[in-house]
């Protein structure tokens with residue numbers, strides 16, 4: 001469904017993404033993880049056409065992404081990203097309806113089916129009660145859920161999400177990730193929380209310094225050795241008692257002996 005073929009992004013002397021080859025099959029959820037600055041968002045931006053790669057090819061089904069019109073690619077790829085902002089003072093209902101734009105012609109308005117689709121997405125993302133509110137008045141998590149609803153109603157074959165759980169409380173994180181486990185959806189998602197990634201993803205791809213260093217089912221990829229090597233963190237990996245998914249437990253390392261702290265001066269002891 002989605003295939004990145006030796007995708008590279010170079011800016012000046014820097015290689016942000018290095019010959020990345022990765023496929024996401026129809027109905028699959030693939031997670032992209034890696035340290036800060038490892039190239040995850042950059043790779044994703046090439047998929048939703050915010051950035052033109054300097055090398056390699058993005059295939060959407062049988063078609064090369066760069067040959068599609070913007071309307072065609074908006075029907076094929078829906079994105080929920082850090083760039084999905086809504087600076088205009090639309091209502092929640094209006095913002096969600098914007099997700100249908102790639103399917104409308106000219107000034108065509110939404111039909112009954114489309115309005116029902118929007119209502120359903122708002123219900124699933126728990127924002128129906130906010131329908132008439134201006135998006136600029138929403139909290140960060142509420143706004144993130146509105147943008148997720150907008151991406152869902154786009155009914156694109158492929159959904160790409162960049163840290164979609166940003167701003168969400170744990171109930172809404174779990175609910176949003178649950179929505180991704182829909183056989184109708186093909187998903188490429190950037191996640192920082194490796195435990196949530198293990199719970200939701202069929203496969204996990206690990207980027208380090210722009211290069212793919214591991215890809216496979218969570219239990220094969222999320223080993224203590226990989227987490228130490230890529231993230232520089234000691235983790236204990238245990239199977240989830242109910243699902244068997246790998247879960248990582250972290251302990252804070254002892255504080256390194258830095259310079260001596262200034263001694264606490266108590267009142268009345270000024271020299």
Ligand SMILES: Nc1ncnc2c1ncn2[C@@H]1O[C@H](COP(=O)(O)OP(=O)(O)OP(=O)(O)O)[C@@H](O)[C@H]1O
Pocket residue numbers: 011014016034035036037038039040041042043
């Ligand atoms: N236009 C640019 N020019 C130079 N460097 C850039 C440019 N855009 C991004 N970078 C750098 O490329 C690297 C990869 O950035 P990217 O946003 O893809 O990382 P990321 O893996 O998504 O990180 P994070 O986990 O912090 O969101 C970073 O070091 C970033 O500073």
